[in-house]
Amino acid sequence: MSVSVQTEDFDIAAEIDALTSSDRNIGAVVTFSGLVREMTDAGAIQTMELEHYPGMTERALEEIVEQARARWPLQGVRLIHRYGPLAPGDRIVLVVTASRHREAAFDAAAFLMDYLKTKAPFWKKESGAAGAAWVDAREADDRATARWERPTSTPSTQQS
Amino acid sequence: MSVSVQTEDFDIAAEIDALTSSDRNIGAVVTFSGLVREMTDAGAIQTMELEHYPGMTERALEEIVEQARARWPLQGVRLIHRYGPLAPGDRIVLVVTASRHREAAFDAAAFLMDYLKTKAPFWKKESGAAGAAWVDAREADDRATARWERPTSTPSTQQS
Amino acid sequence: MQILYFSWLRERVGEASEDIETSAATPADLIAELKARGSGHAMAFEDITAIRVAVDQQMVELDHPLAGAREVAFFPPMTGG
């Protein structure tokens, strides 16, 4: 089970161990954790509410993981995304990739995050002193996704 | 203190917490852990001995961290490298980068690993049934380092 | 047909879902029908460029055929991660 959509927090060390403990030929493990930032363009926020599309979310995340597995020689992949109410500093998302060599682990983790940002049905609403507002999709995220759709499989990391 | 050279293992979750707990404007944390692989081109190994150059190692790692900080807007960097006898599955190296956005955290972590591989004075000796041998430097690692020395600051992730 | 709304589309429509009878051939046709249901719906679908559609949980274009579809979801561009 490589994908979870949950309200609870996650334990990064436990997730790494679960992915790596049974395989002594993993040479590289990359993790990405996304956190709620307090300062936004509209000022400091107190809470962030993450809405998602139950059913489609799991399906979209599993498809993204399958694509990563098809592109890179991965010995393990784990993807956890939280939903519900969160506060500044809280963890939102975790990606873990394990491979023999670091290039595949780094590239696959970056790919998973780029795809997840534009293809998984989550929506963020931030609330602060100035009121509540839905977060706009970043154009930079679309560009980051598009870079993986060029003919070469490992594109420039330049995004913005 | 962002650099450590030590014989003891490290605790990835504790290192992430130390880097992120006091700053609520970190949006992205990337970790890389390098592990000892059991199977090598020369067969299965039982132990790996990591030799280093005390004094120069710490200095080289600190220089690499300074370069990363100069190139990317990082809110935190941590680099731990072990030395001495290790076994398959053991952790060798940890890189943690924290930034507002994921691009900087990913790129800086990949840069730190590439530079560390070719600029930090460590040497690996693997021992197995077939005897003991010093690990050859990978040409791919030189190419991975060279890609950061081109005029643009965020090069292709293609390495081999 | 089950219609789902997320994020500010849900807030403007005032409902997370509704069951409707329709013979709309595409999501674009369906949107034209839905806009006639009231001012909330009209406001939700005001800017068509800001709207994404999934049919039976797969992202599609606005001219995708709806024949056989059980669930159609409308939402703004995704902002997860």
Add this chain to the structure above:
Amino acid sequence: MQILYFSWLRERVGEASEDIETSAATPADLIAELKARGSGHAMAFEDITAIRVAVDQQMVELDHPLAGAREVAFFPPMTGG
């Protein structure tokens, strides 16, 4: 001058370090002197392309001036990480 050896250079020389008197102007000159100290040294420095040099803990080329240097280290390409 303190000379340090690491990895297989250390094993071939048979010592991790030695203190020597030298007026070698560059690491290349120093290598020529060291090779004359015995068969272990000669074997260690056999393939000059496989050797890297640090002077006072900074990587340098083989023609770098040694004037004022206190510590010179010889080792193969690094394999950390």
